[in-house]
Amino acid sequence: MAVPVAQAWTVTQHVMRQKIMRRKRYALVLMLEPLFRCNLACAGCGKIQYPAQILKKNLSVAQCLHAMQESGAPMVSIAGGEPLMYPHIAELVRELVKRRKYIYLCTNALLLKEKLEQGLFTPSKYLSFSVHMDGPREQHDASVCRDGTYDVAVEAIKAAVSRGFRVTTNSTLFDNTQPLGMRRFFDDMMALGVEGMMISPGYSYSKAPDQEHFLQKQRTNELFSSVLSNKKRAWQFNQSPLFLQFLMGKHNYECTPWGMPLYNNFGWQRPCYLLQEGYAATFKELLETTAWDSYGKASGNPKCKDCMVHCGFEATAVSKTFGSPVAFGKTVIATISGKL
Numbered sequence: 001m002a003v004p005v006a007q008a009w010t011v012t013q014h015v016m017r018q019k020i021m022r023r024k025r026y027a028l029v030l031m032l033e034p035l036f037r038c039n040l041a042c043a044g045c046g047k048i049q050y051p052a053q054i055l056k057k058n059l060s061v062a063q064c065l066h067a068m069q070e071s072g073a074p075m076v077s078i079a080g081g082e083p084l085m086y087p088h089i090a091e092l093v094r095e096l097v098k099r100r101k102y103i104y105l106c107t108n109a110l111l112l113k114e115k116l117e118q119g120l121f122t123p124s125k126y127l128s129f130s131v132h133m134d135g136p137r138e139q140h141d142a143s144v145c146r147d148g149t150y151d152v153a154v155e156a157i158k159a160a161v162s163r164g165f166r167v168t169t170n171s172t173l174f175d176n177t178q179p180l181g182m183r184r185f186f187d188d189m190m191a192l193g194v195e196g197m198m199i200s201p202g203y204s205y206s207k208a209p210d211q212e213h214f215l216q217k218q219r220t221n222e223l224f225s226s227v228l229s230n231k232k233r234a235w236q237f238n239q240s241p242l243f244l245q246f247l248m249g250k251h252n253y254e255c256t257p258w259g260m261p262l263y264n265n266f267g268w269q270r271p272c273y274l275l276q277e278g279y280a281a282t283f284k285e286l287l288e289t290t291a292w293d294s295y296g297k298a299s300g301n302p303k304c305k306d307c308m309v310h311c312g313f314e315a316t317a318v319s320k321t322f323g324s325p326v327a328f329g330k331t332v333i334a335t336i337s338g339k340l
Helices: 005-020 061-071 089-098 112-117 137-144 149-162 179-192 217-228 241-247 283-289 310-321 325-337
Strands: 029-032 075-078 102-107 127-132 166-173 196-201 262-264 267-271 276-280
Touching: 005 310, 029 061, 029 310, 061 089, 061 262, 061 283, 075 089, 089 102, 112 149, 127 149, 137 149, 149 166, 149 179, 166 179, 166 217, 179 217, 196 217, 196 241, 196 310, 217 241, 241 310, 241 325, 267 283, 276 283, 310 325
Parallel strands: 029 075, 029 262, 075 102, 102 127, 127 166, 166 196
Antiparallel strands: 262 267, 267 276
16 A cells, blocks of 8 residues: 555554553544635535635634644644645644644645745655545546646646655545546556545535435445456555455444544534534543444444445554454555555
8 A cells, every 4th residue: 555654654653552552542633624715616515615704714723733732643634625725734734744743735736736836845754735636537527516627636746746745636436436437547646646545435414515426335335346346556545455445345344433533613523524513622522522322333323324434434444454463464465465
């Protein structure tokens, strides 16, 4: 897989430390939303549906760093909204790099080339631009509801790679995704020189304008099996092999909603990045006072029935990897062989 050795070792140490301390709940990745504003209005996203007074708000850098310290996570995913519209993004990235946190700056890349030319960022092993690419040109542009965005993103990826930055992609698949098109898309992304790709099924955000194309569990298994079966060795994924196998229906996992907690202008979102059912003032409060048994497939909660999204199950897959010699062996074999 595409995760650099130093980063993989940092994550391994973090997970093993939690297991030695017998902690059941801990953060693997802090999902940080310093703002909700965006320069796109994607059909499958509900973030910009907030009232204007909410969209005008930003977290301070100090608030972001405090959340990072609270969570104790070794990785930070800066999302939004569009984080390149956050006025303090360069300062935030610098401060996180100083603290040796691995950063995935999630961006639609419409502003990326401009920011690179302004010299806002410096290449670092701790910083990766995670570019939102929902498949081939036509599929991506339809997903983000604006023609031409695919081509802009491709040029930004080329510019970042040429300057020595780590670049990954993240793709959300819906029920109208064409498997053969995605396989060609993987070839195209690898040809651009991206370090790795992240894929996930879409989740039914209640505020999203398009409610017709979210995936149900059986369809998710069918689609990802079609996309990932006979995986090419050249394809590098920035994800656990066990999670990809889970998407294909080869494992049956429960989610780990606290593994990738979300912090934004409202506080720590309960219970997870996807469901907005209240907020906690501190990470400790989130862990200790959330009714975790009310969520996940085993709970019978209808909102969780079809969810197979990375922010709920990637942490589960990582925990499983280090939970038994068998799971660890499967991960090693998949990593070395390149097969799923």
